[in-house]
Structures are given as structure tokens and as C-alpha cells.
Amino acid sequence: VTSLARWQRFWFSPVPVRRVAALRVLIAAVALAQVAGSTSVTGQARADGVFYEPTGLVRVLGFSRPAPELVAGLRIALIVCLACAVVGLLTRVALGISAPLFIWLGALANSYGKVDHGAIVLAFALVALAVAPAGRAYSVDALVRRGGAHGESRLAGWAMRVVMVAVAYAYLSAAFAKLRAAGLGWPGGGAFQAALLEHATPLGLRLAHHPRLVEGLAAAALLLEATAWLAFLRGRVRDAWCVAAASFHLGALALLGVNFLPQVIALAAFYDLEVGAERVRARLSDARARRTWPRSPRRTSRRSACA
């Protein structure tokens, strides 16, 4: 098998369309929660121009600083498009607008001196979902067409791979940056302890007084980041790594107040989501059946009483 064939097989192996559709619901929902739940981008737009340092995409494209009203309007447009993407209404159009808007507003938000890493995976995921047939199941579009999608698609497989690679890249890149800056001694290099003292959450401040424990947790975090490739393996190894990653982010939220919820949600890309979605659907219909079951005998007994 040639390298090119391996590359094509890695990126374009067909997967069920339902899988990418389920991922669309999750990713669009978490992006919607993030955009609707934060007004920081509209606040920044009203800030004095002295703080504005266009970086990345905003600088390359050479756009001037947008008016606060324009930023507020685009944020509302993004919220509407993401809501449509969640329910799968005009899915491709909704995602096609959401992805560039999310990236542009994200790049704009990073033009005030702080790079927001938490949204990077979401940005890549929205682009991939816009290309994939993500609206062919679990969507209003599918209901209107009166047909759920049961087939497989190479584009769906590609989109899932893009999200997986983006997730793994986040951890591997973080591990590489730490090892390059401080080598294997990074856990004892003070970065985590300083972050605990500076972010000053109640739990973080208590932990900061136990340097050995801090060092142990830092070493565990570095090990987790450096082994992100394990998520590509199926089975218990992947499950264990994903549980550890989710715990790591919950810990980061409690200790540092750093919210990487999108990253946790994106871990779902490593799973056969359509299986989970079908199980949820089966349980819901079971529950519905159980709710309606006791009524039948009553109806029967009433009928027999009448007779």
C-alpha cells in the first residue's frame, strides 16, 4: 500500500452519515452556547482603539476595525445560523455562514492580546461540518425530505477525521510547547504553580500550597497531552484516554477557571455517535411505550364494564 493510498484511507474512509450528523448537533450546540453565552467580542468592539492589535487572519486580510454595531449584528447572525445548524434547518447554508463568521469573530476577539485556544477546535469542526453531509440526519432538513440517511459517506469520514486531528493536535502541540520551553523538567518548572496562584480560584489557591502534589498533577497533564494519539485507537485505551482528558479539563475548570468545554465535546468525534444516538432514541421510545402501556388495560376494563 503506497503512502498516498494510506493517506486517502485515513482521511476518506466512509463512515455513516448519521455519525457526522450527530457530531453536528453537538458541535453546533456547544458553539451556540459559547457565542450566545459571552458578550466579550461585543465588549471589545466598544473598547478604546489603543487596545486593538490585529493579529492573524484579521491582519492578513487587512480589514479595518469594525464598528461595534457591525460586530453586534454579526454575532446575532452567527447565533441564528448556529441555532439553525443545531436543529438542522437549511443545514449546509447555516454551517456555510457559521464557519467563516465564527472564525472572523474569533480572530477579532484575539486581536486584543489574548489568544483563545478553547475555540480553535470548534472553528475547524464548523468548517469540516459545512463541507460534509451533516444535515442528512437528525435534522429538520431530513424530516422535510421524509427520509433519514442510512448510507455512508467519504466526506462524512473526512469531517470526522478533521475534528479528531484538530483535537489531537491541540494536546500534542501543547505537550511539544512545554517540552521545548522547559524539557522533561516542565512539571517542576513552576508554570502550573504560578498559574494556580495567579488565577486564584479557591481550590487552586489551596492546592498551590502543596508543591509535590502540584508537580504530580503537572506531570500527569503533560503525559496526557503527549499521549493524545491514543485516542485514535479504538476500545478501552481510547476510552481511558478520553475519560482522563475530560477529567483534566474539569480539573482545569475547577483549579484555574479555564473552560475547555468545546474540547471535551469534540472528543465525541472519536466515537460511533450514531450508535449512541440510536440507543437514546430506543430508550426514549421505550419510555414513551411504558408511559402509554398502563392506559390500555384501563380502556379495556372500561369497555368490558360497558359490555
Added chain:
Amino acid sequence: MDTMLGRAGDLRRAGLALLSAITAAWVVALVAVALGGGSGLWPIAPFTMFAAKRGAAVTQRLEGVTRGGARVAVVPGDFHFTRSFELRHYLATRVARMTGARRWTVRPRARRSLGVLAAIWSRSHPRDPLASLTLDVRSRPLSSGASPRHETLTWYAP
């Protein structure tokens, strides 16, 4: 019919080849920014948070005194920010920063940059503008035995 199907197949293959090339470029870009460091081109950016070695934890705050004599804490919200990162970045790059446990780096024209912050604050508080603004930075060394360091820099209204 066969010709049409053949053309559709060709188009699909060409589309996948194009997507494959774009994907390869994306992967190369990700690896390049990870190896190169810097801030990248968001969302193509390296994950460098908490990577650097640290000898001390540094906290900073801004305190102003108004013309009426009131002491006020100047916070990110005064500049329309919902987070502290933006203000911290401004202070670190334009005013002064504690680099490590010992070094206190004051930027050129640091007082003027503090004055810019004071002017922005005063514009939204025209009845009682600032007469002075002080940046207060505390460095707490992580190694036991080392003593904490405390530096201040003040701007006064002309």
C-alpha cells in the same frame, strides 16, 4: 447516460483530490506553527499556554485616586472588557512587567501609557476624573526562602 455518470465520477474524484490537497496544506500549516511558535494565524495557532518556566507568580492591580480624593480600583470592565487578559496584555507590553522573580522591566513611555488608561477611565467618569493612577505589581517567588517583591509605577495628572 454513461458519459454523464462518468463525468459525475470524474468531478467527484477531482473534488476529493482538491480536498485532499487542502487537508495536506492544513496539516503542514498546523505542524509549521507548532514548530515555529509565535501566535500563528488563528485558528491555526500553537497551544503554548502554561508552557514557559516560571520562577514567581505575579499579580497586578491598578488603583486610581480621583480629583475628589476617592480611591478606586480600575478594572477590566472600565475598558469594556469582560476578562482580565486584554488589560494585563496592555500593561505587560506598554507599561511594565515582572519578568521572573527578580527582574522588573519598565517599558519606554510607561507613564504615558498609564496616562492613556487614566484618560479612558476619566472619559467615562467626567464628574470626578483621575488625578493619579498606580500600577501595583507583586511577585511571589515559588522557591521557598526567596522574598517577595513589590513594585509600583504611578502616573500623575498634569
